[in-house]
Amino acid sequence: MESFDLLMSGFGTALTPTHLMLAAIGVLLGTFIGVLPGIGPAMAVALLLPVTYGLEPTGAFIMFAGIYYGGMFGGSTTSILLNTPGESAAVVAAIEGNPMARKGRGSQALAAAAIGHFAGGLIGTTLLVLLAPTVASLAVGIGAPDYFAIMVLAFIAVTSVLGTSRVRGFAALLIGLVIGLVGLDEMTGQQRLTFGSLQLADGIDVVIVAVGLFAVGESLWVALHLRRRPAEPIPVGRAWLGRDDLRRSWKPWLRGPLIGFPFGALPAGGAEIPTFLSYAVEKRLAKDKSEFGHGAIEGVAGPEATASASAAGTLVSMLTLGLPTTAVAAVMLAAFQQYGIQPGPLLFEREPTLVWGLIASLFVGTVLLLVLNLPLAPVWAKLLKIPRPYLYAGILFFAAVGAYAVSGQVADLLVLFVIGVIGLAMRRYGLPVLPAVLGVILGPAAEQQMRRALQLSDGSLTGLVNTPFSIVVYAVVALVLLWPVVNTLRKRRAARV
Amino acid sequence: MLSTNDERWVTVRVSPLAAALTALAAVLLVPPLLSSGDSDSTGVRGLRVLVPNSPGGGYDITARTAAKSIEDSGLSSGIEVFNLPGAGGTVGLGRLVNERGNDKLIMSMGLGVVGSVYTNKSPSSLADTTPIAKLIEEPDIVVVAKGSPYTDLAGLITAWKANPGAVPVGGGSSPGGPDHLAPMLMAKAVGLAPRDVNYVPFDGGGELLASVLGGKVAFGVSGIGEYRDQIQAGELRVLAVTSGKRIPGVDAPTLQESGVDVDFTNWRGIVAPPGITDTARDRLVKLLTDLHGSGAWQEALRRNGWTDAFETGPAFGRFLAAENARVADVLRELGLA
Numbered sequence: 001m002e003s004f005d006l007l008m009s010g011f012g013t014a015l016t017p018t019h020l021m022l023a024a025i026g027v028l029l030g031t032f033i034g035v036l037p038g039i040g041p042a043m044a045v046a047l048l049l050p051v052t053y054g055l056e057p058t059g060a061f062i063m064f065a066g067i068y069y070g071g072m073f074g075g076s077t078t079s080i081l082l083n084t085p086g087e088s089a090a091v092v093a094a095i096e097g098n099p100m101a102r103k104g105r106g107s108q109a110l111a112a113a114a115i116g117h118f119a120g121g122l123i124g125t126t127l128l129v130l131l132a133p134t135v136a137s138l139a140v141g142i143g144a145p146d147y148f149a150i151m152v153l154a155f156i157a158v159t160s161v162l163g164t165s166r167v168r169g170f171a172a173l174l175i176g177l178v179i180g181l182v183g184l185d186e187m188t189g190q191q192r193l194t195f196g197s198l199q200l201a202d203g204i205d206v207v208i209v210a211v212g213l214f215a216v217g218e219s220l221w222v223a224l225h226l227r228r229r230p231a232e233p234i235p236v237g238r239a240w241l242g243r244d245d246l247r248r249s250w251k252p253w254l255r256g257p258l259i260g261f262p263f264g265a266l267p268a269g270g271a272e273i274p275t276f277l278s279y280a281v282e283k284r285l286a287k288d289k290s291e292f293g294h295g296a297i298e299g300v301a302g303p304e305a306t307a308s309a310s311a312a313g314t315l316v317s318m319l320t321l322g323l324p325t326t327a328v329a330a331v332m333l334a335a336f337q338q339y340g341i342q343p344g345p346l347l348f349e350r351e352p353t354l355v356w357g358l359i360a361s362l363f364v365g366t367v368l369l370l371v372l373n374l375p376l377a378p379v380w381a382k383l384l385k386i387p388r389p390y391l392y393a394g395i396l397f398f399a400a401v402g403a404y405a406v407s408g409q410v411a412d413l414l415v416l417f418v419i420g421v422i423g424l425a426m427r428r429y430g431l432p433v434l435p436a437v438l439g440v441i442l443g444p445a446a447e448q449q450m451r452r453a454l455q456l457s458d459g460s461l462t463g464l465v466n467t468p469f470s471i472v473v474y475a476v477v478a479l480v481l482l483w484p485v486v487n488t489l490r491k492r493r494a495a496r497v
Numbered sequence: 498m499l500s501t502n503d504e505r506w507v508t509v510r511v512s513p514l515a516a517a518l519t520a521l522a523a524v525l526l527v528p529p530l531l532s533s534g535d536s537d538s539t540g541v542r543g544l545r546v547l548v549p550n551s552p553g554g555g556y557d558i559t560a561r562t563a564a565k566s567i568e569d570s571g572l573s574s575g576i577e578v579f580n581l582p583g584a585g586g587t588v589g590l591g592r593l594v595n596e597r598g599n600d601k602l603i604m605s606m607g608l609g610v611v612g613s614v615y616t617n618k619s620p621s622s623l624a625d626t627t628p629i630a631k632l633i634e635e636p637d638i639v640v641v642a643k644g645s646p647y648t649d650l651a652g653l654i655t656a657w658k659a660n661p662g663a664v665p666v667g668g669g670s671s672p673g674g675p676d677h678l679a680p681m682l683m684a685k686a687v688g689l690a691p692r693d694v695n696y697v698p699f700d701g702g703g704e705l706l707a708s709v710l711g712g713k714v715a716f717g718v719s720g721i722g723e724y725r726d727q728i729q730a731g732e733l734r735v736l737a738v739t740s741g742k743r744i745p746g747v748d749a750p751t752l753q754e755s756g757v758d759v760d761f762t763n764w765r766g767i768v769a770p771p772g773i774t775d776t777a778r779d780r781l782v783k784l785l786t787d788l789h790g791s792g793a794w795q796e797a798l799r800r801n802g803w804t805d806a807f808e809t810g811p812a813f814g815r816f817l818a819a820e821n822a823r824v825a826d827v828l829r830e831l832g833l834a
Contacts, residue, residue: 046551139707140707140710140711141711142711143708143711143713144713184584184585184616184617184671186671186698186700187672187698188672189616189671189672189673189833191617191618196618198583198584198587198588198591198617198619199583199584199588201583201584201585201587201588201617202582202583202584267703267704267707267708268700268704317707321706321707321710321727322703322706322723322726322727323703323704323706323707323723324701324703325703325704330701330703333703333723334557334558337558337722337801340800340801342725342726343726344725344726344727344729344730345726345727345730345732346726346729346730347726409581409583409588452697455665455695455697456665456697456713456714458662458663458665458695459662
């Protein structure tokens with residue numbers, strides 16, 4: 001129980017008044033900044049980097065951890081209330097969260113998200129304490145063929161969010177895949193769909209696509225219809241989770257972290273794909289599937305817990321391998337180096353106070369997040385009481401500020417509004433926007449991993465299935481695909497008998 | 498004016514929005530306020546440093562560290578560092594070249610930008626800028642996992658030449674970047690065509706590290722920064738360093754010692770817009786020379802593990818031209834320039 005003792009002394013470090021205050025400031029700042037569309041936790045940590053130069057390393061990292069968790073929660077807040085994901089991991093929260101908010105169940109959705117983050121952070125951090133070295137060495141064994149297999153699984157899962165019309169769903173997915181193609185080809189350095197513009201050479205940021213399709217598209221759509229529909233504010237219902245909500249949410253809260261944590265620990269895992277897989281899992285396991293798409297609380301609780309747990313997983317590979325798996329981790333790694341600290345296999349031995357203080361502050365941050373945000377949920381939900389013209393003007397304003405803040409270029413604003421108009425057209429013709437966002441996330445990642453796998457095997461197709469892990473994943477894919485067929489056959493036989 | 502009733506309504510309902518606005522204002526305004534000041538000693542005041550990649554990246558850390566060292570040593574004040582990322586640094590380069598004659602603007606850059614000019618087909622090139630100083634350099638290392646069958650560079654080169662396709666090399670940069678150029682130059686030196694090299698790009702040295710540790714790539718080529726700890730822990734084996742000199746603390750020969758005639762280091766430096774006066778240029782060179790002599794900068798070099806490679810004005814200009822020719826040569830063979 002050596003790590004338990006170290007963790008306890010870590011709590012000693014984290015629970016000093018100064019550090020507690022820094023963690024609280026971090027959580028608050030992170031939440032507020034995460035609320036702004038386009039400015040995710042990575043941007044927040046990067047922007048606040050200079051502010052922490054005056055702090056000693058332990059204090060600075062405790063604050064960063066707070067910003068990270070706070071930012072993830074802030075991102076889901078706008079996702080749920082305004083259908084405007086603040087960052088890419090929060091996209092999934094919009095699917096069920098926003099319909100809930102429209103029905104006047106915004107505070108319940110936010111509470112489910114807050115508790116989800118709490119559960120995810122708690123379970124994720126516990127797994128971090130118990131499993132860090134083991135997970136890290138396993139994660140290194142996962143390679144391109146395995147990632148590609150996971151992407152195939154994710155593509156299969158996309159079908160669960162296609163909406164009522166398969167054709168429209170696939171059309172939307174294809175729009176996303178095309179947007180994902182824009183930019184310099186990572187493998188060969190060739191330009192694709194950039195039309196000679198340097199601004200497009202890096203591709204289009206997922207956040208700009210999400211904010212454009214969701215927020216700008218939605219605002220334009222509402223603006224077109226306001227005159228015909230009465231501009232009534234959305235009702236804000238009861239503030240707290242009912243017994244029924246709790247009964248439906250507790251399992252997703254516990255399941256989510258189990259999906260999120262391993263993904264976060266993977267070198268190319270991230271938080272987008274696990275949140276989305278968690279959604280697909282919850283939809284499949286739910287007793288009453290009819291509510292999905294119209295505000296099912298399971299669809300908020302699961303993915304949100306996943307997102308936080310994946311954040312904890314990210315720290316595994318950063319602390320034990322010195323390997324940043326997300327943008328936030330990359331910024332934190334840079335900050336480590338700024339203090340002359342080199343994360344890696346020796347970090348736990350060399351800087352035990354710092355590492356265990358950081359881990360303990362993750363627990364503290366998770367608790368603070370819940371304590372600060374649960375009471376705030378009804379307050380945030382009141383945002384929807386703003387009359388729509390002002391509300392949507394505000395959304396457009398923040399969407400534009402966020403897109404501009406990403407890199408300070410007018411070109412990004414143009415891209416945002418062009419995508420916003422595409423989002424409007426998609427709504428007009430009944431195309432769901434979510435598959436498009438998933439296309440932008442999954443397309444480039446799947447392409448990169450497939451090409452990398454084929455390159456590593458020198459062009460041989462066996463390179464895609466030459467690991468036990470990938471074979472297992474493909475078996476799951478086959479099972480998912482064949483299950484309906486087998487089921488139909490069985491029923492038919494049963495009917496014949 | 499709104500009626501009292503309405504006014505109360507608005508204040509209550511808008512408060513979260515106002516809070517968010519305040520947070521935004523805090524984020525956007527605090528850093529500039531923190532870095533404002535008045536006194537100066539070299540005649541360079543209110544300098545702005547353009548960083549052509551995102552916060553936390555290599556050019557960003559160099560720029561912010563340099564700015565802080567300059568202010569701490571009292572050489573100048575009111576330095577503002579800002580990011581204009583995009584297209585491997587060429588978006589920022591385009592902006593710098595457009596600011597002809599602006600002697601209050603400098604850009605932090607490095608070898609990566611040289612290659613990006615070609616791969617992004619950028620209309621502006623580094624030849625359009627005014628070279629000020631090269632600050633630091635970082636050699637690449639040729640690295641394998643401890644369980645790799647390759648124990649020295651000769652063994653690796655033999656296998657590589659026999660079947661380049663079966664010996665994939667991983668690097669932390671996209672085509673045109675330092676980690677891509679190093680193995681290509683190595684290939685040319687041992688008689689392999691760059692086109693035959695099976696180069697697998699990864700998103701930075703960190704992602705590559707996992708693939709090297711897991712034995713997914715036959716060998717990796719990357720900056721030493723992220724790898725020091727793993728080397729020290731014995732998880733990685735360094736077969737060679739790409740620079741002309743050995744690296745202190747790393748038990749590996751140079752490429753040249755191993756019979757591969759390549760001397761390659763990644764470097765970072767500072768350039769200014771075109772068309773600035775000679776006086777303005779000399780003033781900037783003096784500022785950076787003073788920076789180089791300061792204790793704060795020497796301490797920063799040590800802390801970050803950077804190799805000092807200070808070179809100014811015309812010498813740096815000749816160096817830039819030579820690097821440009823070498824990069825163009827490799828990329829042309831690959832059909833990228």
